Each structure stands twice: as C-alpha cells, then as structure tokens.
Amino acid sequence: MAVTLRDVALAAGVSPATASRALDPDASAAPRTRDIVRQAAEDLGYAGNSAARSLRTSRTDTIGLLLPDVRNAFFTDLAYAVDKAAAEAGRTVMIGNADEDCHAQDRYLNTLAKHQVDGLLVVPQGGASVTLRKVVAANPTVSIDRDAGLGVPVIASDSAGGMGELVDHIVALGHRRIAIVAGPQSTSTGRERLRAVAVRLSQHGIGLGSEYLVEGDFQLASGIAAAQQLLGLSTPPEAIIAADALMALGVLTVMRRRGVRIGEDVGIAAVDDTPWFEVLDPAVTVVAQDTAQLGEKAVAALLDRIAGEDVDTTPIPTRLVIRRSLGETAPSPSGESPLGSPIDSAPGSLGESPPDAPTDQRNGRATTQPIRLRNPGRTVGESTFTTHNSEETTHG
Amino acid sequence: MAVTLRDVALAAGVSPATASRALDPDASAAPRTRDIVRQAAEDLGYAGNSAARSLRTSRTDTIGLLLPDVRNAFFTDLAYAVDKAAAEAGRTVMIGNADEDCHAQDRYLNTLAKHQVDGLLVVPQGGASVTLRKVVAANPTVSIDRDAGLGVPVIASDSAGGMGELVDHIVALGHRRIAIVAGPQSTSTGRERLRAVAVRLSQHGIGLGSEYLVEGDFQLASGIAAAQQLLGLSTPPEAIIAADALMALGVLTVMRRRGVRIGEDVGIAAVDDTPWFEVLDPAVTVVAQDTAQLGEKAVAALLDRIAGEDVDTTPIPTRLVIRRSLGETAPSPSGESPLGSPIDSAPGSLGESPPDAPTDQRNGRATTQPIRLRNPGRTVGESTFTTHNSEETTHG
DNA sequence: CTGAAAGCGCTTACAG
DNA sequence: CTGAAAGCGCTTACAG
Numbered sequence: 001m002a003v004t005l006r007d008v009a010l011a012a013g014v015s016p017a018t019a020s021r022a023l024d025p026d027a028s029a030a031p032r033t034r035d036i037v038r039q040a041a042e043d044l045g046y047a048g049n050s051a052a053r054s055l056r057t058s059r060t061d062t063i064g065l066l067l068p069d070v071r072n073a074f075f076t077d078l079a080y081a082v083d084k085a086a087a088e089a090g091r092t093v094m095i096g097n098a099d100e101d102c103h104a105q106d107r108y109l110n111t112l113a114k115h116q117v118d119g120l121l122v123v124p125q126g127g128a129s130v131t132l133r134k135v136v137a138a139n140p141t142v143s144i145d146r147d148a149g150l151g152v153p154v155i156a157s158d159s160a161g162g163m164g165e166l167v168d169h170i171v172a173l174g175h176r177r178i179a180i181v182a183g184p185q186s187t188s189t190g191r192e193r194l195r196a197v198a199v200r201l202s203q204h205g206i207g208l209g210s211e212y213l214v215e216g217d218f219q220l221a222s223g224i225a226a227a228q229q230l231l232g233l234s235t236p237p238e239a240i241i242a243a244d245a246l247m248a249l250g251v252l253t254v255m256r257r258r259g260v261r262i263g264e265d266v267g268i269a270a271v272d273d274t275p276w277f278e279v280l281d282p283a284v285t286v287v288a289q290d291t292a293q294l295g296e297k298a299v300a301a302l303l304d305r306i307a308g309e310d311v312d313t314t315p316i317p318t319r320l321v322i323r324r325s326l327g328e329t330a331p332s333p334s335g336e337s338p339l340g341s342p343i344d345s346a347p348g349s350l351g352e353s354p355p356d357a358p359t360d361q362r363n364g365r366a367t368t369q370p371i372r373l374r375n376p377g378r379t380v381g382e383s384t385f386t387t388h389n390s391e392e393t394t395h396g
Numbered sequence: 397m398a399v400t401l402r403d404v405a406l407a408a409g410v411s412p413a414t415a416s417r418a419l420d421p422d423a424s425a426a427p428r429t430r431d432i433v434r435q436a437a438e439d440l441g442y443a444g445n446s447a448a449r450s451l452r453t454s455r456t457d458t459i460g461l462l463l464p465d466v467r468n469a470f471f472t473d474l475a476y477a478v479d480k481a482a483a484e485a486g487r488t489v490m491i492g493n494a495d496e497d498c499h500a501q502d503r504y505l506n507t508l509a510k511h512q513v514d515g516l517l518v519v520p521q522g523g524a525s526v527t528l529r530k531v532v533a534a535n536p537t538v539s540i541d542r543d544a545g546l547g548v549p550v551i552a553s554d555s556a557g558g559m560g561e562l563v564d565h566i567v568a569l570g571h572r573r574i575a576i577v578a579g580p581q582s583t584s585t586g587r588e589r590l591r592a593v594a595v596r597l598s599q600h601g602i603g604l605g606s607e608y609l610v611e612g613d614f615q616l617a618s619g620i621a622a623a624q625q626l627l628g629l630s631t632p633p634e635a636i637i638a639a640d641a642l643m644a645l646g647v648l649t650v651m652r653r654r655g656v657r658i659g660e661d662v663g664i665a666a667v668d669d670t671p672w673f674e675v676l677d678p679a680v681t682v683v684a685q686d687t688a689q690l691g692e693k694a695v696a697a698l699l700d701r702i703a704g705e706d707v708d709t710t711p712i713p714t715r716l717v718i719r720r721s722l723g724e725t726a727p728s729p730s731g732e733s734p735l736g737s738p739i740d741s742a743p744g745s746l747g748e749s750p751p752d753a754p755t756d757q758r759n760g761r762a763t764t765q766p767i768r769l770r771n772p773g774r775t776v777g778e779s780t781f782t783t784h785n786s787e788e789t790t791h792g
Numbered sequence: 793c794t795g796a797a798a799g800c801g802c803t804t805a806c807a808g
Numbered sequence: 809c810t811g812a813a814a815g816c817g818c819t820t821a822c823a824g
Contacts, residue, residue: 004816054447055451057800060447076466076467076472115488134441249675279649279652429809451801451802453802
C-alpha cells in the first residue's frame with residue numbers, strides 16, 4: 001500500500017541499507033547516492049513508517065502531554081507553549097485530556113505507555129494513582145504546574161510569591177474581609193495558593209474565617225457554587241480571590257446575575273490571565289502565570305531528563321497585573337491605570353508601532369505589529385514576560 | 397527493558413502466540429489459559445508495544461486531529477468533543493496545532509502520516525496545499541468546519557442559516573448601518589458567513605458598503621485592527637458582526653478602550669459562544685455552533701469513511717442566542733431576556749435543580765446539578781442543544 | 793562507502 | 809485450543 005524504504009531502494013538501485021543511510025543526515029553515504037535516493041523518495045512520496053522505525057530504535061521522537069482539562073485556557077496556553085518548544089526540538093506532542101477524571105487520566109496514560117513515547121509531561125490530578133506511578137516509573141517524566149509527589153522534577157510557577165503580592169495589594173486597598181475560592185486541596189497548586197493567602201493574611205493580622213474559604217475544583221461550576229455561598233453570607237466578603245480563571249468566571253457570572261457591582265460592592269481577583277479579563281468592566285486584577293516559560297522549561301527539563309542530566313526546577317515568577325476589579329481607583333473611565341505608567345512608555349517589547357497598525361491579511365495570516373495597550377494595568381514583580389494580551393496581539 | 401509479550405508467555409508457560417490470543421478478547425483461547433496469561437500480564441505490568449502491533453496489523457487505532465489554532469476556544473471545544481467521541485470508539489486522538497501557519501500545518505501532517513494514523517480529521521487552513529492533498533489522498537479523511545475543496549466529506553455548521561437569522565434580528569432592532577469583521581476569505585467559513593450576511597442584508601434592501609467590510613483572520617489582533625478601522629470612520633456602523641469569538645473579543649477590547657458604549661453607541665454580535673460572553677455587560681448576542689455535535693458527527697463520519705461506508709454531511713443547525721449587546725431592550729438590569737421565556741420554564745434539559753445547588757467537591761470533581769440561568773438569552777432556531785454556558789454548568 | 797543479515801515485538805494464517 | 813513460523817518496515821553492527 002504505502003511506499004516503503006524497499007521501494008525507494010529499488011527505484012534508486014541501491015540496497016535498503018544504503019537507502020536508509022542516504023536518508024539519514026547523520027549517517028555516511030556518498031553525496032551522489034544521497035541525491036539519487038532522496039530524489040527517488042521524493043518521487044515516490046515516501047513518508048516512512050514510524051512504527052517500524054520506533055520498533056527498531058525504541059525511540060519515537062514523541063512526547064506525551066497529559067492535561068487535566070483542555071477547556072481551561074491556562075492548560076491550552078501551556079499546551080501551545082509545549083507544542084512549540086517540542087517542535088523546535090524535533091519532537092511531536094501527543095496531547096491527552098484527562099477531562100478532570102482520574103479514570104480518563106489512567107486510560108490515557110496507558111495509551112501513552114503503549115505508544116512508547118520518549119517521555120511524559122504531566123499535569124497530574126488527584127493523588128498519584130497506581131497507574132500514574134507505574135507509567136511514571138517506566139518513562140522519563142516531568143510534572144508541570146502540579147506536584148503529585150511522584151518524585152519527578154516539577155516545573156511550576158512561584159504561586160506563593162504571587163499570592164503574597166496579591167494579598168498585600170488587596171490589604172493596601174483597605175479590604176479586610178477577604179475570601180478565597182480555593183482550588184481542590186488534592187492538588188499542590190490548590191493547597192499552595194490557599195496556604196500562601198492564609199499566611200500572608202495572618203502576617204497582616206487578618207484571619208481567614210472558615211465561612212470565607214470555599215474549595216472549588218478549578219472548573220466553572222464550582223466558581224458559581226462558591227459565589228452563591230459567599231454572596232449569600234450575612235456579612236459577605238469585601239474581596240474574593242479565585243484560584244483560577246474559570247472559577248473567577250463563575251464568580252463573575254453570579255455577581256452579574258445578582259447585580260453585585262464588581263470592585264464596588266465586592267472586589268475580585270484571579271490567578272491566571274486571559275484576554276477576557278481586560279475586556280470586562282472593570283477589568284480584572286490577576287496573578288498571571290508565564291505559560292510560555294512554563295512550557296519551554298518543561299520541555300527542556302524533559303529533554304534533560306531523557307538525556308540523564310540534571311534539571312533546573314527553579315519556580316517561575318508570576319506577575320501581578322493590577323487592573324480595577326478590586327476597587328482600585330481610576331482617573332478616567334477608559335483611561336490608563338492610575339498606578340503605573342502605561343505600557344506605551346514602558347521599556348520592553350511593546351510600543352513600537354502605531355495603535356492603528358493594520359492587519360496584513362494575505363493568506364489569512366496576520367502580521368500585525370504590536371499594538372499599544374491603553375489599559376494594560378500596572379505590573380509588579382520581577383518577571384518581564386509579556387502580558388497575555390500583548391502576547392496575543394504580538395503573535396496574532 | 398520493557399515487558400514484552402514473550403516475557404508474559406514465558407511466565408504463563410505458553411507460547412507467545414497463545415499469550416497474544418489470550419489477551420485478545422476476540423480471539424479464541426481456553427478460559428483457563430486466558431486467566432493465567434492475564435494474571436501474568438498483570439503481574440509483570442505488561443503494557444504492549446503499539447509500534448510492533450501496528451507494524452504487524454497496519455492499524456494504530458489512532459486518529460489525527462489537525463487544528464488551526466489551539467488557543468481559539470471554538471477549536472478547543474471541538475477537540476474536546478472529538479476526543480470524547482473517539483475514546484468511546486476506542487480510538488486515541490493525536491491533536492496537532494497548525495498555529496495558523498501553513499508550514500506548521502504541513503509539518504504536522506507529515507508526522508501524522510508517518511505515524512500511520514487510521515484516519516484524519518482536519519480543519520484546514522489556507523488552500524489545499526500540496527502536502528495536504530498528498531496526505532489526504534493517502535488517508536481516510538474528514539474535514540471539519542471548513543471546506544478546502546479536498547473532495548472529502550465536510551462536517552460543518554449551517555453558517556448561512558445562522559447568519560441569516562442574526563441579520564434578521566439586527567435589522568428588526570432597527571439597525572441599518574451594519575458592518576462585518578469577516579473571517580479570512582481563504583477559508584470557506586470566512587467566505588460563507590460573509591456571503592450569507594451580504595445576501596440577507598440585500599434582501600432587506602440594505603447594502604454592505606465596502607467601508608463596513610473588514611477581513612480578519614479569526615484571531616484576536618485582527619479584531620482589534622478591524623475595530624480601530626470601523627470605529628474611526630466618519631460614520632461608524634450601528635452594529636458590528638464578528639465572524640468568530642476571538643475577533644469579537646478584539647472589537648470589544650477597542651470599544652472598551654475608546655469608551656464606546658456597547659449596545660448603545662454601537663452594537664456587536666459574534667459567531668461562536670463562550671461563557672465569557674454572558675459575563676460581559678451587556679452580554680453578547682451570538683450565533684452559537686454546536687461543537688459537541690460537530691465533534692461527534694465528525695468522528696462518526698471518519699469511522700464510516702474508514703469502513704468505506706457513506707457518510708452523512710447534513711449541516712448542523714446553529715442557534716441564535718439573543719442577549720443584549722445589540723441594544724436589545726431589557727426590563728431590568730439583571731433580569732431576563734425580554735424576548736422570550738426564561739430557560740427556567742422552558743422544556744428540556746435545564747431547570748431541574750435549585751439555583752443554589754452546591755458543588756460536591758470530593759476528589760476535585762464537581763457533580764453540581766444544572767443551575768438555572770437567569771439571563772440565558774432567548775433561543776431562536778431549530779436546534780435544541782444546550783448553551784455553552786449551561787453545558788459548562790452541567791458538565792463542570 | 794555499501795550490502796547481507798539480523799532482529800525490534802507483535803499477530804495470524806497454517807498445521808495439528 | 810495451541811504452537812511454530814513467517815513477516816510487517818526499518819536500522820545498524822558486521823564485513824568487505
């Protein structure tokens with residue numbers, strides 16, 4: 001059916017062994033032979049058979065990426081970054097969706113194992129299941145975002161630092177009754193973010209009452225349920241921190257339906273940024289994770305791991321993007337952030353082109369230059385990665 | 397290294413052939429033998445080697461899904477649906493991201509070809525490239541959403557119908573100066589949606605001036621550029637239709653920055669729904685596609701195609717979700733849609749549980765019952781699939 | 793630089 | 809019901 005190496009060899013008048021070498025840039029072959037074989041391969045439309053190849057070499061040049069929820073933009077951004085970094089390293093990524101379900105996770109893990117991926121990138125959910133442990137033991141693995149106690153390197157953001165900054169900011173704004181819609185305590189990020197908030201709060205002499213702590217599951221519905229609970233309290237919080245964007249969306253949904261004025265009646269802040277947060281009125285203050293760097297570092301770490309080298313697991317700094325959802329004062333309705341200079345005048349990757357730079361539409365591929373952000377929010381923190389929004393603008 | 401069938405056979409005291417049969421539910425083996433072999437496989441942690449298996453059988457039980465942009469929620473929802481349907485059919489999905497780049501698309505197509513996927517699901521971009529044609533010729537393929545003239549079945553929404561309904565609605569609202577941020581005219585959806593709008597407009601005796609037509613590329617930046625252009629016109633449009641959610645987001649971003657009041661100064665509507673549209677104030681009126689059905693049908697079609705059967709390519713109805721971004725009047729700020737009955741009282745899948753149904757958080761998996769939607773917007777059209785929002789709520 | 797040969801792990805007619 | 813054998817397509821020591 002499909003064209004085999006044998007066919008190519010026959011057409012080129014050489015042995016399959018020579019054809020194989022001629023097609024392998026790292027093998028030795030006479031330049032002349034190389035040309036002939038390549039031509040034959042081209043002519044016949046030879047694609048190769050990766051099953052045969054990997055059966056022989058026990059390598060697949062494929063890495064598996066196990067995600068808890070493909071519909072969560074944070075993971076999608078991560079997948080994007082991983083895919084990009086992997087492609088640059090000549091690896092293909094197989095994305096698996098656990099659908100926030102341990103069963104589905106195990107199922108996918110098994111497929112990946114069968115497929116002999118060279119390595120595994122996992123954002124584990126729940127504890128370390130038996131299947132997870134088994135597969136991890138058999139494959140070079142790096143964990144991203146979450147630490148499930150697998151004994152593998154973990155590439156993650158410095159959640160604690162980010163949450164600390166956020167709490168400082170909220171307290172500085174004068175809020176005292178602060179609630180958190182936490183992530184599932186079965187995840188390290190869920191635990192870590194909650195812990196960091198509680199600790200920093202107590203450093204400010206503020207307690208975290210049990211009625212102000214609701215555990216969600218990082219998905220939309222749990223944010224809705226949590227907001228209903230918090231907003232129904234006889235003394236509702238002044239500010240709500242949501243441990244991810246989806247739960248924040250749930251909270252926002254309830255606020256809107258109940259006519260609660262965001263930033264006035266109750267403030268809200270979230271972990272993870274999305275372009276949507278900037279379009280809301282008021283725009284939502286967030287602790288942004290650097291998904292691009294997370295993805296790059298994870299791939300690099302896995303490659304190191306496969307090569308048997310040490311990996312760098314320094315946490316990646318987050319970035320506090322201050323907008324107006326916590327009642328931050330603003331000089332003008334459509335104006336700039338009152339707290340910092342607009343990005344137009346900031347050093348760095350933006351502000352090169354005029355705000356009205358048109359989109360070049362040939363071939364459906366935009367080559368738009370970066371556009372100045374009039375209301376980007378102020379940035380606090382060490383990192384200098386571009387905002388989600390400017391990134392979208394730049395890469396779009 | 398890894399456990400092979402041979403190891404299992406040895407441990408079970410049978411031949412590899414028998415071991416293979418014992419592990420295959422469809423092969424014949426003595427019940428006793430079956431048990432022993434299964435036990436041995438279990439004990440040794442036998443996973444199988446899919447490379448060897450597919451080399452032998454020339455099947456991989458894998459299907460490839462080629463997406464133009466993993467960061468576009470529409471495609472992500474589609475991927476989710478495809479993955480789910482494929483899993484139910486015992487297939488694993490390899491997701492490839494073309495990153496809106498024909499080069500990346502070709503690269504991925506080649507990997508998929510090498511990996512001997514059983515079939516291909518593609519959302520093509522640009523024209524039918526040589527590589528695309530080649531790979532499509534060599535593999536059972538079904539196109540989703542877009543028709544690139546590949547001569548393969550296309551599973552898509554009835555865009556034209558949806559756009560027609562939307563235009564009727566906009567015109568009924570009294571708008572006459574109507575602009576469109578169209579998708580790239582290199583895609584069938586881009587062309588189709590534009591054409592449907594123009595045609596229906598002209599049926600209402602309304603022309604589509606060239607200054608009111610901007611071509612985007614389905615990505616965020618092009619929506620920003622388009623809005624800058626449209627809003628800078630001496631006579632700006634009364635209503636803007638964006639051909640997808642990302643471009644709508646771009647338009648909304650510019651509106652917000654310029655202080656343009658949505659639905660009052662200028663109305664906006666989009667194709668594709670996302671939970672974010674409902675949280676915006678005013679919530680955005682959309683033509684929603686049924687990604688769940690799109691995914692299911694596509695997988696079914698591919699399976700049929702692989703089996704050599706005929707496939708059903710009836711377009712899937714879209715659904716007009718009327719909210720308030722076009723200046724639809726509303727009786728109360730947080731209230732129900734004025735145009736129809738609230739979903740609470742509508743027949744169908746919603747309204748079973750009390751609005752405050754709590755989230756069950758054991759194991760990080762929410763089991764929340766559907767929550768009544770107070771502001772779901774009225775639904776027009778034939779289809780009865782659940783809204784994006786209620787879906788999230790239900791599945792969350 | 794090139795060819796003949798072995799073998800990766802599996803499945804499946806072919807006998808029995 | 810079971811085993812011995814062949815072979816899927818490729819790569820790579822081993823000779824030459």
